[in-house]
Amino acid sequence: MAQQMTGAEMVIQALVDQDVEHIFGYPGGAVLPIYDAIFQQDKVEHILVRHEQGATHMAEGYARSTGKCGVVLVTSGPGATNAVTGLADALLDSIPMVCITGQVPTPLIGSDAFQECDTVGITRNCTKHNYLVKSVEDLPRVLHEAFYVATSGRPGPVVIDIPKDVQFALGSYAKPNNGSHPTYKPQTEGDLEAIKMAVDLMLKAEKPILYTGGGVINSGPEASVELREIAELTGFPVTSTLMGLGAFPASSDQWLGMLGMHGTYEANMAMHDCDLMICVGARFDDRITGRIDGFSPNSKKIHIDIDPSSINKNIAVDLPIVGDCGFVLEEMVRIWRSRTNQPRTEALSGWWKQIGEWRDVKSLQYAKSEKVIKPQYAIERLYELTKERDVYITTEVGQHQMWAAQHFHFNEPNRWMTSGGLGTMGYGLPAAVGVQAAHRDALVIDIAGEASVQMTMQEMSTAVQYGLPIKVFILNNERMGMVRQWQELLHGGRYSSSYSESLPDFVKMAEAFGAHGIRCEDPAELDDKILEMINSDKPVLFDCCVTKDENCLPMIPSGKAHHEMILPDTADIGNIIDEKGKVLV
Amino acid sequence: MFKPSWDLERNQLVERHTLTVLVDNEPGVLARVVGLFSARGFNIDSLTVSETEHDRHRSRITIVTVATPKVLLQIKLQLERLVPVHRVHDLTAEGKALERELALVKVAGKGENRVETLRLAEAFRANVVDASIDSFVFEITGRPNKVEQFISLMQPLGLVEVVRTGLTAISRGKEGM
Ligand SMILES: Cc1ncc(C[n+]2csc(CCOP(=O)(O)OP(=O)(O)O)c2C)c(N)n1
Numbered sequence: 001m002a003q004q005m006t007g008a009e010m011v012i013q014a015l016v017d018q019d020v021e022h023i024f025g026y027p028g029g030a031v032l033p034i035y036d037a038i039f040q041q042d043k044v045e046h047i048l049v050r051h052e053q054g055a056t057h058m059a060e061g062y063a064r065s066t067g068k069c070g071v072v073l074v075t076s077g078p079g080a081t082n083a084v085t086g087l088a089d090a091l092l093d094s095i096p097m098v099c100i101t102g103q104v105p106t107p108l109i110g111s112d113a114f115q116e117c118d119t120v121g122i123t124r125n126c127t128k129h130n131y132l133v134k135s136v137e138d139l140p141r142v143l144h145e146a147f148y149v150a151t152s153g154r155p156g157p158v159v160i161d162i163p164k165d166v167q168f169a170l171g172s173y174a175k176p177n178n179g180s181h182p183t184y185k186p187q188t189e190g191d192l193e194a195i196k197m198a199v200d201l202m203l204k205a206e207k208p209i210l211y212t213g214g215g216v217i218n219s220g221p222e223a224s225v226e227l228r229e230i231a232e233l234t235g236f237p238v239t240s241t242l243m244g245l246g247a248f249p250a251s252s253d254q255w256l257g258m259l260g261m262h263g264t265y266e267a268n269m270a271m272h273d274c275d276l277m278i279c280v281g282a283r284f285d286d287r288i289t290g291r292i293d294g295f296s297p298n299s300k301k302i303h304i305d306i307d308p309s310s311i312n313k314n315i316a317v318d319l320p321i322v323g324d325c326g327f328v329l330e331e332m333v334r335i336w337r338s339r340t341n342q343p344r345t346e347a348l349s350g351w352w353k354q355i356g357e358w359r360d361v362k363s364l365q366y367a368k369s370e371k372v373i374k375p376q377y378a379i380e381r382l383y384e385l386t387k388e389r390d391v392y393i394t395t396e397v398g399q400h401q402m403w404a405a406q407h408f409h410f411n412e413p414n415r416w417m418t419s420g421g422l423g424t425m426g427y428g429l430p431a432a433v434g435v436q437a438a439h440r441d442a443l444v445i446d447i448a449g450e451a452s453v454q455m456t457m458q459e460m461s462t463a464v465q466y467g468l469p470i471k472v473f474i475l476n477n478e479r480m481g482m483v484r485q486w487q488e489l490l491h492g493g494r495y496s497s498s499y500s501e502s503l504p505d506f507v508k509m510a511e512a513f514g515a516h517g518i519r520c521e522d523p524a525e526l527d528d529k530i531l532e533m534i535n536s537d538k539p540v541l542f543d544c545c546v547t548k549d550e551n552c553l554p555m556i557p558s559g560k561a562h563h564e565m566i567l568p569d570t571a572d573i574g575n576i577i578d579e580k581g582k583v584l585v
Numbered sequence: 586m587f588k589p590s591w592d593l594e595r596n597q598l599v600e601r602h603t604l605t606v607l608v609d610n611e612p613g614v615l616a617r618v619v620g621l622f623s624a625r626g627f628n629i630d631s632l633t634v635s636e637t638e639h640d641r642h643r644s645r646i647t648i649v650t651v652a653t654p655k656v657l658l659q660i661k662l663q664l665e666r667l668v669p670v671h672r673v674h675d676l677t678a679e680g681k682a683l684e685r686e687l688a689l690v691k692v693a694g695k696g697e698n699r700v701e702t703l704r705l706a707e708a709f710r711a712n713v714v715d716a717s718i719d720s721f722v723f724e725i726t727g728r729p730n731k732v733e734q735f736i737s738l739m740q741p742l743g744l745v746e747v748v749r750t751g752l753t754a755i756s757r758g759k760e761g762m
């Protein structure tokens with residue numbers, strides 16, 4: 001039944017009708033009516049951030065760890081522009097998000113009014129869709145449509161720009177019966193004939209590999225169950241992109257580790273030499289493929305993706321299947337079962353033997369030390385000491401992110417939050433706040449670098465305010481390590497501006513925030529201090545002082561193919577990349 | 586049923602294609618379409634747009650683009666991803682479509698040139714839509730190369746300026762989009 005209410009009240013009512021429990025936001029002149037409506041209810045909890053970028057990453061962490069849509073509320077002008085990085089991040093990593101921005105009143109639009117910016121213009125290319133709502137009559141429809149667009153098909157961020165007069169205006173609100181859209185109709189059910197053809201190819205393969213990605217996580221937990229099922233039925237090896245970690249258990253014998261630029265030797269070699277590649281919810285991104293013309297030259301490729309435009313974009317495939325990977329995997333399991341109930345152990349034995357030889361290279365090994373904390377060792381210990389707990393990991397961007405992906409192991413989906421596509425430094429700390437808001441009793445750890453973490457450090461204050469005991473585990477190498485590594489690779493070791501000078505004292509900083517600070521410089525003390533961190537009921541900044549000039553290996557250097565990896569025992573990495581590779585990122 | 590995409594990879598020659606796009610005529614829809622082309626480095630040779638179904642607020646956009654077959658496919662798929670886009674058809678790929686363009690051509694001159702100008706206009710079925718003692722404005726409709734040819738013939742006869750609508754196109758036969 002339709003009810004009379006103001007535009008601002010409609011916003012809250014729509015959030016309630018969409019089962020939104022938490023929103024992340026920051027007030028300002030152009031959203032005051034919505035903040036007033038928030039004040040007068042208690043169904044939706046508002047978490048006040050310290051910078052709008054923080055709100056967007058919190059919403060991303062919230063979304064990725066729950067499977068729900070993240071919601072952000074910011075004011076016009078600088079509020080909206082501060083949110084842009086998080087929108088671009090959510091677009092590249094396919095994270096469902098609705099971002100409500102205030103706008104100057106409609107009569108003032110275009111007049112360069114105070115705190116006016118062209119929000120829909122600025123965010124058009126970094127959202128899945130956006131709306132400027134000029135009349136209160138359109139508001140209920142747009143609010144619900146935004147959630148539909150953000151969460152269906154390939155998820156993504158949607159902006160709703162609401163002028164202040166529309167927030168004040170009275171109109172009638174009714175909850176629309178959603179579930180479809182006149183033009184936006186993503187194809188979720190994969191073509192059965194194509195799935196049968198895929199199973200035919202899988203039954204004949206002798207050197208197969210399942211290459212999975214973030215789409216399996218986005219599809220929902222059932223997709224991870226189906227993935228495990230098809231892996232068990234077929235006996236195929238499994239690798240995953242950075243975004244897909246956790247969909248397949250790292251504890252399985254069939255797990256090859258992550259693939260791509262900093263992936264394992266066995267995963268990349270298996271990709272290169274396979275005869276059948278089954279890509280599930282991944283997009284042949286350049287971090288994965290390496291040099292395109294050297295990418296897996298002798299394989300047939302099956303590509304399952306909900307977004308038709310991902311297919312044949314970077315790599316030409318033999319068998320595309322457009323659909324939700326959960327649906328397609330379920331059908332694949334069913335059809336496989338109808339053909340055989342034997343895993344093809346015999347036929348795959350040669351392949352597994354070969355994989356075993358690649359594994360023996362031990363591409364993730366590193367030189368141990370008793371004097372200094374090796375960053376890889378720190379992650380290993382963090383993993384060992386937390387693996388029995390209900391743990392969620394977020395990261396910043398850099399070497400520490402890759403070491404976390406390599407040395408922390410995930411057995412469940414939705415446990416790993418990282419900025420993959422955009423590579424946004426400053427993502428991890430606010431993302432951890434968002435995760436903790438959704439999972440109050442869980443152990444939420446941001447594996448951070450000392451440079452990245454300073455980009456959104458102020459959100460510690462948010463964590464303290466809301467009693468969200470996030471743990472920020474800083475691998476402090478006093479370097480922008482990943483930049484330093486590339487300068488060693490490409491620029492003759494001229495370390496231009498890639499060091500962290502005048503670092504704050506993170507322990508004092510933690511105390512200043514009202515959080516708990518811990519520093520560790522001695523490997524012998526690491527375990528005890530990690531336990532101290534875990535057992536603290538406060539937010540913690542952990543300053544873990546690690547080797548300064550460690551390189552993150554193995555690595556596929558830019559412009560090289562999968563079988564041309566740099567392995568950990570390479571002493572001089574400065575002469576590997578040729579001129580062509582240097583222009584790549 | 587599944588065309589192997591290797592063909593797409595192999596053929597690196599660019600082709601000129603005409604796409605027709607049915608969209609909801611909502612604010613910003615044109616910016617969305619054009620922004621997609623510039624953001625992804627696709628090329629637009631010509632673009633026309635107008636509302637064609639007023640009661641349903643729908644517009645047809647005609648885009649001429651030059652790209653390799655692989656990129657052409659990407660353009661179509663990327664356009665289809667936009668929320669207000671109903672459908673995209675590649676008219677060039679679907680067979681011979683009707684393609685037309687309109688130009689207004691201003692020519693100034695006297696004496697012999699003026700007579701020649703009129704004779705050519707008649708041959709090209711260009712209409713005189715404005716005339717003064719020493720000038721004409723012609724309206725010419727046709728396939729782009731016909732318009733092109735007419736304009737180049739006017740060049741030595743006193744061509745002052747030209748405006749063109751860009752190409753608009755529709756498929757042949759009884760099927761609609
Ligand atoms: C916002 C942003 N600016 C710049 C970069 C480029 N960048 C990538 S990694 C990196 C250094 C990160 O340093 P730190 O956080 O200390 O991590 P480390 O590599 O040392 O582990 C930089 C500057 C980025 N990814 N994001």
Ligand SMILES: [Mg+2]
Pocket residue numbers: 398449450451475476477478479480481
């Ligand atoms: Mg660092």
